[in-house]
Amino acid sequence: MVIADPPAPLLQMRGIVKIFPGARALDGVDLEVRQGEVHCLLGQNGAGKSTLIKVLSGAHQPTEGAVLIDGEPVTITDPVSALRHGIATMYQELDVVDGLSVAENVYLGHELSAGGFTARHRLARHARALLDRLGHREISPNREVGTLPAAGKQIVSMARALSHDARVIVMDEPSAVLDAGEVANLFRVVRDLSAQGIAIVYISHRLEEIREIGDRITVLKDGASVASGLEVAATTTPDLIRLMTGRTVEGTFPERPGVPEDAAPLLEVEDLTLRGVFEKVSLTVRAGEVLGLAGLVGAGRSEILETVYGARRASSGTVSVAGAPVRPGSVHRAVDAGIGLCPEERKSQGLVLDEAVYRNITLPSFTRFARSGFVDERAERAVAREQVTALDVRPADVDRAVRTLSGGNQQKALLARWLVHGCRVLLLDEPTRGVDVGARAEIYALVRALADAGAAVVVVSSEIEEVLGLADRVLVVSEGRVVHDGPATSIDEHGVLDLVMEGRVA
Numbered sequence: 001m002v003i004a005d006p007p008a009p010l011l012q013m014r015g016i017v018k019i020f021p022g023a024r025a026l027d028g029v030d031l032e033v034r035q036g037e038v039h040c041l042l043g044q045n046g047a048g049k050s051t052l053i054k055v056l057s058g059a060h061q062p063t064e065g066a067v068l069i070d071g072e073p074v075t076i077t078d079p080v081s082a083l084r085h086g087i088a089t090m091y092q093e094l095d096v097v098d099g100l101s102v103a104e105n106v107y108l109g110h111e112l113s114a115g116g117f118t119a120r121h122r123l124a125r126h127a128r129a130l131l132d133r134l135g136h137r138e139i140s141p142n143r144e145v146g147t148l149p150a151a152g153k154q155i156v157s158m159a160r161a162l163s164h165d166a167r168v169i170v171m172d173e174p175s176a177v178l179d180a181g182e183v184a185n186l187f188r189v190v191r192d193l194s195a196q197g198i199a200i201v202y203i204s205h206r207l208e209e210i211r212e213i214g215d216r217i218t219v220l221k222d223g224a225s226v227a228s229g230l231e232v233a234a235t236t237t238p239d240l241i242r243l244m245t246g247r248t249v250e251g252t253f254p255e256r257p258g259v260p261e262d263a264a265p266l267l268e269v270e271d272l273t274l275r276g277v278f279e280k281v282s283l284t285v286r287a288g289e290v291l292g293l294a295g296l297v298g299a300g301r302s303e304i305l306e307t308v309y310g311a312r313r314a315s316s317g318t319v320s321v322a323g324a325p326v327r328p329g330s331v332h333r334a335v336d337a338g339i340g341l342c343p344e345e346r347k348s349q350g351l352v353l354d355e356a357v358y359r360n361i362t363l364p365s366f367t368r369f370a371r372s373g374f375v376d377e378r379a380e381r382a383v384a385r386e387q388v389t390a391l392d393v394r395p396a397d398v399d400r401a402v403r404t405l406s407g408g409n410q411q412k413a414l415l416a417r418w419l420v421h422g423c424r425v426l427l428l429d430e431p432t433r434g435v436d437v438g439a440r441a442e443i444y445a446l447v448r449a450l451a452d453a454g455a456a457v458v459v460v461s462s463e464i465e466e467v468l469g470l471a472d473r474v475l476v477v478s479e480g481r482v483v484h485d486g487p488a489t490s491i492d493e494h495g496v497l498d499l500v501m502e503g504r505v506a
Contacts, residue, residue, distance in 0.1 A: 008071030010035040010199050011087075011168050016065035018051050023395070025051040027223040028065070031201075033168065038190060038200045040210045040232070043220035044244050044436040045408030046394045049203055052220070053170055056201075057089040058082040069167075080109075088161030089170040092407075092434060093347065096153050098146030103127035105145050106159045130159040134189055149298065151182040158189065169193065170201040175209060176433050179297040179462060180497070187213050205436045207237055219243040245438040253469035254448035256488075259289045264322075266456035267339075267425045269308060272317030277303045278480035281317070285425070285456035290447060292471030292488065293460045294496050300480040301460045302344050305427045308458075309341040310334040321425055335364050337425075340418035342411070344429040344460070350414050353403035357393070358384035360402045361416045387416035392442065407434035415446060426450060429460045444470055464493045476500060 011033040018026040026048050033039045043049050054060040056067065058076040066073050069085055076082045082089070096105050103120075104111075106127045127141040136155050139148070145156055154174060161169045171190075175183045190200055190213055204210060210217065211232060219227040219240065227243050263286040272281045278300035285291045293301045306312045308319050313329030320326060327333040343349035351360055358377075361384040362369060369376045369383075384398045391412045393405070402413055411431060418426055428447065432440045447470060451457050461467050467474055468488050476484035476491075476499045483499050484491065 008068075009033060010070065011201075012066075012068040012071075013052070013056065014066045014068070016052065016055055016067075017063045018048075018055060018060060019063045025223055026055070026062070029220065029223070029225045030228050031218050031225065032229055033199045033201060034216075035167075035199055036194050036197045037215040038194055038202050038213055040214035040217045041201055041203045041220070042205075042207075042210065042217055042240065042244055044438050045406035045434075047220040047244070047406075047436075048223040049220055050172075050406065051223075053089060053091075053172060053201075053203070056082065056087060056170065083164045083166070086165060086167035087170070088164055088166035088168070090154070090157045090161065090172060090174060092173040092176055094150075094153050094157050096145045096156055098144070100145060101141065102131075102139060102143050102145055102148075102156050102159075103141035105156050106130060106141075106163050108160065110164070126163070127159065130162050131155070133162065134158055135192065150177040151185070154178075154186070155189070158193075166198065168199045168201065170203070172203045173205070173434050174202070175204060175206065177297065182297070183209075205434060205440075207240060207437065210240075211237075221246065241437055244436065254445050256290075256448075256472055257452065259286055259472055263287050263289065266322055267308075267458070268318075268320040268323075270318050270320075272304070272307060272319065273315045274300075274303055274307050274312055275315040278477070281477075281482055283458075283475060283482070283485070285458060287424075287454045287456055288451050289473065290451050290457045290459060290471045292467035292474045293458065293477055294464055294467045294474055294500070295477035296500050297462060299477045299500065301477050302429050304477070305341060305429050305458065305460060306343070308334070309339055309427055311341070335421070335423075338423050339425045339427065340364070340421060340423035341427040342414045342418070342429060342431055344433070346407075346410055346414055347403075351402050351410060354401055356399050357388065357402050357405070357413055358398035360413055361387060361398075361420055363417060365421045383420055384416070387419055388413075390419075391416055391446070408436055408439040411435055411443070412439070415443070419450075423455070425456045425458075427458050430462065431459065432461070432463075432466065464496050468493065468496070 009032045013031040016026050016029040029052055041049055055062050058078045058081050067076055074085050076085060103123045107123055124141040131139050134155055139152055139155060145153060174186055178186060194200060202214060214232045217230040217232055218225055221244060265284045266287045267285040269281060269283045273279045281304055295301050307314050310329055310331040310333060318325055321337040326337045347353060358381045362380045369380050381398050388396050388398055393409050393412045402410060431443055447457055459470055471488045474488045474491060475482050476496055478500045
């Protein structure tokens with residue numbers, strides 16, 4: 001009896017090496033993905049995941065190594081070539097064009113035409129079929145993409161991948177901007193695609209997601225694959241963490257020492273209103289306290305922080321720091337008062353991507369380094385280098401462009417900015433989004449250390465467990481209103497979900 005050989009994996013990456021000037025980003029990575037499986041790619045920030053994806057998508061050319069489809073070597077010279085080979089990539093920053101319709105986005109770059117003109121009715125009909133295939137009849141092909149929420153834009157990006165007859169879809173942190181209900185829908189779509197024989201390469205720092213959606217796992221560390229093809233069901237979370245970090249990382253949050261009863265209010269917000277977004281929000285944060293804002297995406301949490309920071313001008317209400325009012329709608333005055341913000345979208349809102357790391361760190365403290373009309377760049381670099389070392393920013397090169405850092409290291413650079421500035425009130429919007437488990441623990445410890453040193457910290461997070469574990473006190477926001485204000489220990493995850501879903505005041 002002759003036993004047939006098992007079919008070749010749909011996708012193989014063998015011995016992938018990528019060398020940039022002064023850096024070996026990938027050092028012999030192996031990845032093997034089967035048809036119809038959800039293959040999870042894990043690793044700390046800076047482990048090489050993004051570089052590997054860019055090699056697969058044709059954005060980078062490997063220095064060494066081979067890519068095989070159905071066991072046959074292929075050469076992927078650019079993103080168009082990757083699509084021709086059936087490989088589509090959904091990056092964390094979705095590449096949809098807000099001003100175009102859903103159908104135009106789905107077929108962007110390979111428009112359906114007749115007689116030299118775009119066949120709009122045909123475009124809409126084909127886009128409709130793809131959206132139906134993804135289970136989203138509620139999205140109209142003629143709707144402008146800019147009016148869709150993040151979850152809707154993600155579905156459009158998936159439909160675009162299917163329009164290219166993709167056999168492999170790479171999803172980079174697809175749940176990062178989604179609430180719990182939207183994540184559940186994402187998982188349904190992923191399972192449907194997998195059942196249709198499409199292979200999914202799924203990248204996430206949320207290990208609980210890997211357990212729910214993944215079949216097998218490949219782990220990268222320092223540009224090399226330290227484990228390939230692990231079965232999810234047979235691999236424990238502590239084992240995964242050890243593979244990723246090379247050490248055991250405690251899953252608990254830092255101990256909360258408690259805020260002294262006589263601690264003075266540092267940040268006071270009274271009846272703050274941004275018409276049409278949130279209304280009559282009042283909160284007080286004392287020196288040494290971490291306040292968490294919980295709620296669904298779109299509840300107004302980010303807008304509250306942006307208004308406190310002066311990036312949005314309030315319709316009414318007041319903001320005070322240490323009893324002194326802060327001029328509304330002025331970021332300059334807010335920073336002068338000691339308020340710092342790490343925004344949700346660090347790349348588009350927080351960082352100057354093409355500037356050096358040291359310039360991003362010293363940005364709000366720039367005048368501190370000015371001498372007689374000249375900037376003391378040596379002093380800038382020295383101060384930035386201290387923070388890069390203290391926060392373990394990798395690579396520890398303050399002169400490289402900040403856009404070349406991984407997401408977690410970019411987040412550390414933002415935190416370093418406000419440490420240099422010495423702010424008294426720190427507003428953190430999704431501080432661990434796209435950050436690996438090891439860096440999360442470091443950020444949690446840093447937030448607690450800042451509070452223990454006397455700062456007032458406000459944290460917004462879509463992860464309820466994170467809010468409850470990190471904060472001393474929690475505000476729950478639903479549809480622009482504060483529906484709960486109390487100690488973090490007085491409410492659990494189910495209680496928060498009940499409040500945000502029902503919108504009632506506790």
